[in-house]
Amino acid sequence: MTHAPRIRPRRLRSSAAMREMVAETRLxxxxxxxxxxxxxxxxxxxxxxxPGVRQHDLDSLARELHAAAAAGVGGIMLFGVPATRDATGSGADDPSGILNRATTLAVREVGEALVVQTDLCLDEFTDHGHCGVLDGAGGVDNDATLERYAAMALAQAEAGSALLGLSGMMDGQVAHVRAALDAAGHTDTALLAYSAKSASAFYGPFREAVDSQLVGDRRTYQMDPxxxxxxxxEVALDVAEGAxxxxxxxAGSQLDLIAxxxxxxxxxxxxYQVxxxxxxxxxxxxRGWIDRDAAIAxxxxxxxxxxxxxxxTYWALEVARKESSR
Incomplete structure (x- = not known):
């Protein structure tokens, strides 16, 4: 005689309404x-x-900012793509540089509606593509780079950024930037530490997005995956330093680390879904190999x-619009 199962997990999957009611995780x-x-x-x-992502000019950026605010996105993270670069990334802390001008625009246009965040790293601004200042042997000088990060942090805070994204993976960067901001009176400017950032194979398209000049890799300062x-x-250190x-x-290849x-x-x-x-x-x-919308979700x-x-995520605006209309 076959005994019917008493415990049936499928009961909670029986309809779309039931599945929605018991969903543990939502976007x-x-x-x-x-x-x-x-x-x-x-x-x-x-x-x-x-596909679907572009480098904006300031006019196009303004339109995208208002679209993000209307969709209820939590925040935007700005990356600058300068016309010229040099060894120390001097455009990064130039008040008239593209990132700082874009930040001022973003704060003016949507600063009350969402969190304006800025990438605090030199890689977009250096002619060698590394995230810091190089020493005489061609390696990244950690401590000299911290001074450049401090200058960049002050420029971004003065442009109005609410949250600075420290993505360079230099030792001591959180403590150094926090001290510089506090000394200048920017005690309310928050710090987002890219604490567990691996030297990943999944960054390739980003290099095109910022016209990266990098030759080689960043394995001496980004983590081994x-x-x-x-x-x-790294996370514990950054929290202790004031992140x-x-x-x-x-994100996708390091779900275990998140957990x-x-x-x-x-x-x-x-x-960061990169x-x-x-x-x-x-x-x-x-190519028709997967269901796009289902895979994104x-x-x-x-x-x-x-x-x-x-x-x-680069799908933030699209997903926000869909979730808002549910």
């Missing part, structure tokens, strides 16, 4: 941050490896389910 526009690239000069430029304990340690938010990057870190920190934990993750789904969808839910409170 909400306020949990999404939209990265935006702003180029110097007039006109926009498509990024071939990231094989090392999870290193990520936990207001910590981040794991990339490991989430219960260990008492500050918000975010994650350019390569975006490009893979878009490319596969264009599933990838973001996985990041949130792992423990990230917010996600930087």
């Amino acid at each position: 909400h526009p306020r949990n999404l941050v939209l990265p935006l690239f702003v180029r110097e000069g007039e006109g926009t430029r498509e990024i071939a490896s990231m 094989r090392n999870a304990r290193d990520g936990v340690r 207001d938010v910590v981040m794991v990057k990339p 490991r870190i989430a219960p260990r920190v008492d500050v918000p934990l975010w994650a 350019s390569g993750e975006y490009a893979m789904i878009e490319a596969a969808a264009q 599933e990838s973001l839910v996985a990041i949130r389910r792992a423990g990230a409170q917010a996600v930087l």
